[in-house]
Amino acid sequence: MSVVLASSGPSAYWYLTRSTGTVSLVLLTGAVVLGGLDVQRISTPGWPRFILDALHRNVSLLAIVFLLLHILTSVLDSFASISLTDALVPFVGSYRPFWLGLGALSFDLLLAVTLTSLLRQRVGFHAWRTVHWLTYASWPVALLHALGTGSDVKSTWLLMLSLVCLMAVLATVLWRATAAWGEHARLGRFALAGTGAFTLFLALWVPGGPLGSEWARRSGTPAALIGHSHATTATNEDHR
Amino acid sequence: MSYRLRVNPIACEAHGMCAELLPERISLDEWGYPLLGEEPLDPALVDHARRAAAACPTFALLLQRERQPR
Amino acid sequence: MSSAQSTYAEQPTRAAGSPVGLPRLLAGIPAHGSLDLAEHHSLHGPLPQMTRHRRRRSELIAEIERSGLRGRGGANFPTAQKLEAVAGSRGRPIVVINAAEGEPASHKDATLTRALPHLVLDGGELAVQALGASELIVAVNESAIAGFESLATAIAERGTSARSSARIRLVGVPDRYVAGQETALISHLNGVSALPTFTPPLPFQHGVARRPTLVSNAETFAHVALIARHGAHWFRELGTGAQPGSALVTLSGPVAYPGVYEIECGAPLGSLVDAAGGLSAPARALLLGGYGGSWVPAEHLDSLCFSEEQLALYGASPGAGVVVVLSENACPVAETARLARWLAGESAGQCGPCLHGLEALATSLETIAGQDAHAATRERVEQLLALVRRRGACAHPDGSARLIQSAIDTFESEFDEHARYGTCERCLAPPELPLMQPRRTRHLSTRRSSLSPARQP
Numbered sequence: 001m002s003v004v005l006a007s008s009g010p011s012a013y014w015y016l017t018r019s020t021g022t023v024s025l026v027l028l029t030g031a032v033v034l035g036g037l038d039v040q041r042i043s044t045p046g047w048p049r050f051i052l053d054a055l056h057r058n059v060s061l062l063a064i065v066f067l068l069l070h071i072l073t074s075v076l077d078s079f080a081s082i083s084l085t086d087a088l089v090p091f092v093g094s095y096r097p098f099w100l101g102l103g104a105l106s107f108d109l110l111l112a113v114t115l116t117s118l119l120r121q122r123v124g125f126h127a128w129r130t131v132h133w134l135t136y137a138s139w140p141v142a143l144l145h146a147l148g149t150g151s152d153v154k155s156t157w158l159l160m161l162s163l164v165c166l167m168a169v170l171a172t173v174l175w176r177a178t179a180a181w182g183e184h185a186r187l188g189r190f191a192l193a194g195t196g197a198f199t200l201f202l203a204l205w206v207p208g209g210p211l212g213s214e215w216a217r218r219s220g221t222p223a224a225l226i227g228h229s230h231a232t233t234a235t236n237e238d239h240r
Numbered sequence: 241m242s243y244r245l246r247v248n249p250i251a252c253e254a255h256g257m258c259a260e261l262l263p264e265r266i267s268l269d270e271w272g273y274p275l276l277g278e279e280p281l282d283p284a285l286v287d288h289a290r291r292a293a294a295a296c297p298t299f300a301l302l303l304q305r306e307r308q309p310r
Numbered sequence: 311m312s313s314a315q316s317t318y319a320e321q322p323t324r325a326a327g328s329p330v331g332l333p334r335l336l337a338g339i340p341a342h343g344s345l346d347l348a349e350h351h352s353l354h355g356p357l358p359q360m361t362r363h364r365r366r367r368s369e370l371i372a373e374i375e376r377s378g379l380r381g382r383g384g385a386n387f388p389t390a391q392k393l394e395a396v397a398g399s400r401g402r403p404i405v406v407i408n409a410a411e412g413e414p415a416s417h418k419d420a421t422l423t424r425a426l427p428h429l430v431l432d433g434g435e436l437a438v439q440a441l442g443a444s445e446l447i448v449a450v451n452e453s454a455i456a457g458f459e460s461l462a463t464a465i466a467e468r469g470t471s472a473r474s475s476a477r478i479r480l481v482g483v484p485d486r487y488v489a490g491q492e493t494a495l496i497s498h499l500n501g502v503s504a505l506p507t508f509t510p511p512l513p514f515q516h517g518v519a520r521r522p523t524l525v526s527n528a529e530t531f532a533h534v535a536l537i538a539r540h541g542a543h544w545f546r547e548l549g550t551g552a553q554p555g556s557a558l559v560t561l562s563g564p565v566a567y568p569g570v571y572e573i574e575c576g577a578p579l580g581s582l583v584d585a586a587g588g589l590s591a592p593a594r595a596l597l598l599g600g601y602g603g604s605w606v607p608a609e610h611l612d613s614l615c616f617s618e619e620q621l622a623l624y625g626a627s628p629g630a631g632v633v634v635v636l637s638e639n640a641c642p643v644a645e646t647a648r649l650a651r652w653l654a655g656e657s658a659g660q661c662g663p664c665l666h667g668l669e670a671l672a673t674s675l676e677t678i679a680g681q682d683a684h685a686a687t688r689e690r691v692e693q694l695l696a697l698v699r700r701r702g703a704c705a706h707p708d709g710s711a712r713l714i715q716s717a718i719d720t721f722e723s724e725f726d727e728h729a730r731y732g733t734c735e736r737c738l739a740p741p742e743l744p745l746m747q748p749r750r751t752r753h754l755s756t757r758r759s760s761l762s763p764a765r766q767p
Binding site for chain 1: 251255256257260261295297298299
């Protein structure tokens with residue numbers, strides 16, 4: 001009979017934080033795609049503009065709900081000692097500070113977007129629209145966070161999911177940037193350049209980074225947690 | 241208390257959501273800009289009108305309260 | 311009732327006492343250059359002193375009200391009412407003299423500011439004192455160099471006799487048709503573009519720097535300057551009951567001496583044409599009020615009297631004192647098409663119905679003026695006219711619709727001829743109606759939120 005382990009295995013929060021995180025990413029992707037369709041004024045008799053608009057708004061709010069659950073469960077989970085501060089203030093944590101910090105950053109951006117959207121009438125149209133453009137920044141930051149922090153990153157399903165989400169957002173941004181060519185040409189060029197750079201970065205970094213060896217150590221996981229079955233980047237089935 | 245519809249033509253960018261949400265009173269011209277009737281709003285439509293005004297992406301649609309009853 | 315007098319003749323220096331008959335504003339006007347402060351005072355007397363006492367402050371407004379003076383910028387709004395509105399609003403007021411004359415067929419403000427700057431500035435200062443304003447702004451077209459320099463010199467002259475408590479600022483305004491519109495002017499003075507804004511708020515409540523602002527035409531201020539000296543009763547010695555006093559009119563077209571004239575309100579237009587040396591070619595019609603005004607057939611020339619109520623009988627209005635004669639040698643259809651194109655180009659581009667509607671009207675009228683006209687195009691024009699009225703933030707689409715509608719009604723026979731036979735021989739004649747440089751191709755963007763066709767975000 002082996003020594004009883006001090007901790008009995010991954011808590012429910014650990015699973016919840018991973019699942020809600022994944023769902024958040026999918027919902028955020030949906031929100032970006034719907035936002036792109038909305039601003040391009042796509043509508044059919046069966047899907048009038050106000051439906052698309054309401055859908056975009058509701059998917060975004062749902063994404064925020066799941067994001068809050070993701071943050072809450074990651075704080076409550078005792079494994080990686082992520083405090084509430086770490087979750088909201090970027091880069092101050094002890095667990096994979098940079099990659100977790102990206103998540104906090106993404107959340108902060110989304111917080112600004114959400115608040116200005118809820119208070120649109122107070123804030124006024126132009127201020128609201130400028131802040132809303134931060135969503136184009138918060139999505140890639142969220143994806144990097146998922147790839148850098150996530151324990152499931154080496155699993156096929158997550159990689160496939162991330163790829164599908166990435167392609168959906170790329171398509172949306174490319175379409176939006178080229179459509180705005182007349183009026184916001186400078187912004188369009190900037191968006192295309194940023195998108196190209198980001199995609200290139202992913203292609204170069206992911207194979208040697210999260211998918212490479214010893215990513216847990218390289219990404220800043222505290223030494224005490226490495227070697228524990230939680231912290232390995234093995235698949236789910238390996239967890240006891 | 242009666243209400244009137246008014247549009248800020250400078251803010252209006254012809255999204256057309258107002259016409260979708262209040263088709264009884266708002267139609268769109270050939271360029272997509274709203275045609276509002278001049279008459280006061282039917283009380284039964286006021287809630288729909290409020291929703292239409294809230295849905296306008298640029299806050300161009302305005303619901304104005306009339307003080308004097310007509 | 312004295313008839314209109316030409317004011318190009320030399321005027322003797324005035325003795326004390328109120329002038330009888332005409333000219334009033336244009337008394338002593340030099341053909342070139344301007345009257346300096348000393349000459350101005352010897353002609354009209356010194357500026358009436360208004361004490362800062364609260365009770366006296368509204369004496370000017372009361373006198374203006376008794377005089378029945380109405381604005382000369384085109385809207386014909388009672389000046390006393392405007393003054394009262396500003397006086398009653400919260401905040402320290404600002405007075406703006408609007409000499410930004412965007413109307414190509416109008417030169418009265420340019421003439422006044424060039425030749426008689428002190429008369430205009432007197433009116434401004436009187437308003438400043440009556441309202442307790444802190445600043446007087448004079449707005450002139452950037453291209454009106456003579457007026458600009460004249461005013462600058464005059465302001466410097468007055469500055470040395472530092473009686474006025476307000477500072478005077480001279481500002482250039484872009485040469486656009488809509489830039490002289492009240493809210494556009496205020497937007498420009500606030501550092502945003504010279505384009506109309508949505509109202510409310512109106513200038514008398516929140517104008518320059520969000521303070522109550524009095525914006526009136528330069529000629530209106532000139533009248534104020536004389537009413538303060540000679541009184542409301544004197545002002546009413548000329549004109550009609552509803553439209554008292556005198557007014558400046560710019561007369562252009564085939565007359566012997568086109569130019570700026572001062573006439574008695576309500577005077578017959580025939581006497582104006584006579585004072586200008588008569589017609590130099592047979593006239594087909596008269597355009598009254600400016601390029602947002604209306605046409606009247608020339609056969610009515612002898613029965614037309616220059617007042618709001620009289621011209622209303624013919625569906626017209628004095629507007630900003632503009633009378634353009636169109637000769638029988640011109641093709642009214644071609645001229646209307648040219649005007650419509652110009653008006654479309656002058657759209658601020660902020661409101662969809664105006665931008666698209668005026669463009670479509672110009673294209674339709676050009677089609678009618680060209681070879682390819684038929685009933686469908688006429689119907690299209692009527693449809694478009696209904697679509698542009700009252701759907702902009704300013705009166706530009708309405709004025710354009712009024713002009714085009716009255717052209718179609720007045721020149722029905724020429725339009726029919728074009729529909730049946732295409733272009734006429736008069737189409738080859740050089741254009742008669744004065745227009746400014748044709749605008750560059752309209753761009754949809756403006757500095758703030760731009761307008762785009764319904765599809766593009």
